[in-house]
Amino acid sequence: MIKTALKSVAWTLAFAVLEWLAIATTKDGTHVVVLRPVAGVLAGICLLVSGRRAIKFLVAAAAGTTLARAFAFGINPVFLPIGLVVTGCSWAACRLTQRLIGPRITFGRWRESLGFITICTLVAIPCGFIFAGVVRFSAEPDFLRNALSWSLSTALSCSIFAPVVVISMQGRAGAFASRARPLMLSSLIMAAVLLLCFTTSTVPFLFLLPIAIVVVALIAEIEGAALALAATSVVALAATGAGYGPLPRLFESRPTQIMVMEVFLALLTVTLLPVAAALSEREKLKKKLESAVQESRRNAALLHQIVDAVDDHAIIMLDAEGRIATWNRGAERINGYSADEIVGEHIRCFYPPDARAAGTPERLLKAAAESDHVADEGWRVRMDGSRFWAGLSLHAMRGAGGELLGYSKVTRDLTARKAHEDALAIAKEEAQAAAQAKADFLANMSHEIRTPLTSVIGFSDLLWERADLDEVAQGFVSRIRDGSRALLALVNDILDFSKIESGQIDLRPAPVEPMLLAHDVVQLLALQAEEKGLALHPVCVQGLAGRAVMMDAARMRQVLINYVGNAVKFTDRGAVELSVSLIEQDDGTARLRFAVRDTGPGIAPDQQEKLFHRFSQLDSSAGKQHGGTGLGLAICKGIAIAMKGEVGVVSAPGEGATFWIEIPTVMARAVPTPKPNGAQGSERPSLLVADDHDVNLTLVKMALADQAEVTVVHDGREAVKLVQEKSFDLILLDIRMPEMGGVEAMGEIRKALGASAPPLIAFTAENDEANLESLIQAGFDATIAKPLSVETLRRCVRDKCGRAGALSEGAGRDVA
């Protein structure tokens, strides 16, 4: 606070001294002082500082003026209004300039300088009349003269001092320190010229001043010129006031001398400042340009060095027509030409004659010009006529206006890679051909082996069926039959394996219910398991029943039969379990997993890896004991891979084993089950199934879940009881049941329901013609042979509950 106050006082005193000096210089004795440095300095300050901060200076200037006048002329009440008018005039002129010309005035242009002078003059005239009006009441009665001289002197003072203040304040003060020499030189020149001008009164050397200031501007730029002008103004006015220089000889009155000098100085300022600004700007630009040119030369040299040093890529520039403009070491190495030999030639010369004739190079340039960049590979010709395989990238280069300047081209010699690729392709083709030949050979051989094998199997079967063979002969025939069947299995496996190896495995994905597939497999091997006293179960993980996925059912069945067959073969007591689960992923795909767990001897970890390799059975003794080709698991793995899935085993010795297969699959919308036609179309038929085997009951439920309402019972007696309580559309009865068999139950049902009895169907494992016929004779409407197959069940329900006659659909299918 005190600091601010002290500053204000200092400024007030500074303004007072300035005003007093002006009064002393003019030495007129009137109140009309023709020199007004305070107005000029204040105008400069007002141009530099913003509105509110200027108030401080305005007050200081008004106070300083009043003080100086009181000191010079004695106390007079008009001095305060005079001070206010002086400061107000400067302030108004500055604000008007900023409004009309621009917020930041640098006096570097004619427009700014002339505009400022014009505005100062226009503002000064009304101020001059106010001043004249004020002083009229005190001492100076000549109103018009006072008004005009005041106006003129104010305008001139502003024009002289304001630009000098602005430029000095804006000038980088630090810049002067680093340029002591030009500053010293300028000072010497100015001192000499000023001395010459104002010590001689006979010759008007004033014309030297503008020349000197221009020289200073050249040496010390605009800041130097501004200082020179300031010095000139002070010296000229002081000298003139003191009676030196040429003017006192020309004009009598001191105010006139001062006024003329002011006009001269104002003209100097407004003309020379823009000149100085232009000069110094030009100097600056020149320096900038020089450094920019140097920089770009350095960069270009560096880039050239880098490009030239690249010797595995040909990096060249082409002009807009496709002629070579630059050439690097890589280009020389790859193409064989030196820069002298090739620059100026068209890139056509690198192309083989046929490509040249076809216009390939021109097409490439055109494509690059159209799309800015093309990449290409092809044969090119070296200087010595040899060919190489080139990989190239061509970029169009464009000017600021988008016009085509030329192209940059980077070429690599890819001959080695090309040769490698070609060799690889040939090797691959050869390998494929060899694999194909092998697969064909195996397929042919297996076909050829089949024919004699048909005889062996067929005739040994015939022999076996003969009743008149003795025991020894029967034993021999039995060996032949077993051997021939083993041979057939081997042939089948080899054919499958060769298909898998040559990638010819042909998958036919269709919607399949995995659960039904599992049931089918379990049914197929149930007898084998039963003979060994093993429990064999299918297990469904929650949520999968009734859902279909896309997969090749036949191939998956093959895998599962293999797994379950092995499990039954190698397990002596306990159980085998086939589980199905679906791991759904977020993206709508799913992984289907089948796993077969057994309670067999288990497999040591180091043996597990070998399992899925071809012709591997864990030990030869096991092979002898259990038979088999050793190809089964390799085939499973091949099928899994063809399905983009995986196989594996989890086991430890003594803890059984779990063989699994996992395949990615897509959920099918629904199994395309033909709906029963006719009146029952919308209403699902109700079914009663009696069987003592849970496996069969589950299968029936599964198979018919979307076709019918299925009720299951475990015995004939229960079935008979239930049909009297509830009506069914179809009844399926197993022939062998513990309490009451199928035939007996059928009889009871017919007795109880009479003509209203629904169709009755028998399940039987003894599916020879005579037995089936006898069942029909006994009163069944139809028979279904065991093992049950899903397709058969569905067909039967469709026939009996829907419209009859859809039987032919199943012709040709493997229904057994």
Add this chain to the structure above:
Amino acid sequence: MSRERVRRILVVEDEDPIRELIALRVDLAGHHAIAVRNGLEALHAINQRMPDAMILDIGLPAMDGFEILHAIQHNGWTIPTLMLTARHAAQDVKQAIDLGARDYLTKPFDGKMFLQKLERLLQPAPPKGAVHYL
């Protein structure tokens, strides 16, 4: 139905032992086998007297099984046919069914299975109320 009447089964197979084997099976089942070795003989036999069923090999010299089926279709004959294939090839089976074959059997075959299929072949349409789902 007259189960007493002897059924005439045409066997077309070029391999002697297999033809013999099939003929033997057919005869043992109480039917009468007419065994021929190629398409021409087959068509000649059919022309002489229409068989009740036919066992037809696919791979035959000169005229293969498909061509024989085609010729039969072309003449407007209807003969229940069981195709014999050396290997279950889905494409072959489909083509044979499309050409009018009723069923197929893969070589080498099981005697029991062969007889089941043959009996089914001989029943023109399952009589009402007596359907065997095998």
